[in-house]
Amino acid sequence: MALIQFEQLSRRYVLGETEVTAVHGVDFAVPAGQFVALWGPSGSGKSTLCNLAGTLDTPSEGRVLFEGSDVAALSDDARSDHRRRNLGFIFQQFNLVEVLSALENVMLPLQIRGTPPGECRERAREALAGVGLEAWIDHRPAQLSGGQQQRVAVARALVTRPRLVIADEPTANLDSKTAYRIVELMRSFNHVQGTTFLFATHDQRLLDQVDRRVHLRDGRIETDEDATA
Numbered sequence: 001m002a003l004i005q006f007e008q009l010s011r012r013y014v015l016g017e018t019e020v021t022a023v024h025g026v027d028f029a030v031p032a033g034q035f036v037a038l039w040g041p042s043g044s045g046k047s048t049l050c051n052l053a054g055t056l057d058t059p060s061e062g063r064v065l066f067e068g069s070d071v072a073a074l075s076d077d078a079r080s081d082h083r084r085r086n087l088g089f090i091f092q093q094f095n096l097v098e099v100l101s102a103l104e105n106v107m108l109p110l111q112i113r114g115t116p117p118g119e120c121r122e123r124a125r126e127a128l129a130g131v132g133l134e135a136w137i138d139h140r141p142a143q144l145s146g147g148q149q150q151r152v153a154v155a156r157a158l159v160t161r162p163r164l165v166i167a168d169e170p171t172a173n174l175d176s177k178t179a180y181r182i183v184e185l186m187r188s189f190n191h192v193q194g195t196t197f198l199f200a201t202h203d204q205r206l207l208d209q210v211d212r213r214v215h216l217r218d219g220r221i222e223t224d225e226d227a228t229a
């Protein structure tokens, strides 16, 4: 069974008089452990598909199956619970909480799950060590470089040991060397922990490293190159 599967998925947005179909009848399944990129020109539907995969948005038509259950059809509370239990998110803008230290940022998803404080601290510390930031745990985001901030964001996404990480343009704001390190880091989690990754990107540095490239155009899948198939 696929870890995540889209069935005849569509998403339309109404803007005044006009209707935009951002995603159009997409059928697509990602097996557990795959390192997959959605790519295509601006406006092709990459972010919309990521948001649907992450249950941050709901489809106009079709289903989003996570291990066979339709997560798009769940109530708001049940979707939040699914996100907390199964998903990790990484964003282009890092989205760290500015007033919290690196350690506190990484502790946050564990605290939300109700993990005991001592364990939150210990696991966050381990996750930050895993991304090479053990010396920076007390720094706030503004005191860190872009690459360090994205490493904190990777630690925050992975600290709960999610089944699926959804990363929308995770390397877009990074220089080449830093982008390469971030991709290596995510790849090593993919290999060692078996974490599945779904990226939206048009960054060739990331596209060169994935198992599978799904090319979108106008909200439809144009080609699907799967090196693992």
Ligand SMILES: Nc1ncnc2c1ncn2[C@@H]1O[C@H](COP(=O)(O)OP(=O)(O)OP(=O)(O)O)[C@@H](O)[C@H]1O
Binding pocket: 013, 014, 015, 020, 021, 022, 040, 041, 042, 043, 044, 045, 046, 047, 048, 049, 200
């Ligand atoms: N909240 C929204 N309201 C209205 N239209 C939207 C909304 N989100 C996306 N769209 C439209 O849906 C289409 C797909 O957008 P989407 O952001 O998914 O593309 P993308 O491939 O991620 O683009 P980019 O690389 O520029 O981020 C675009 O035409 C966009 O304008």
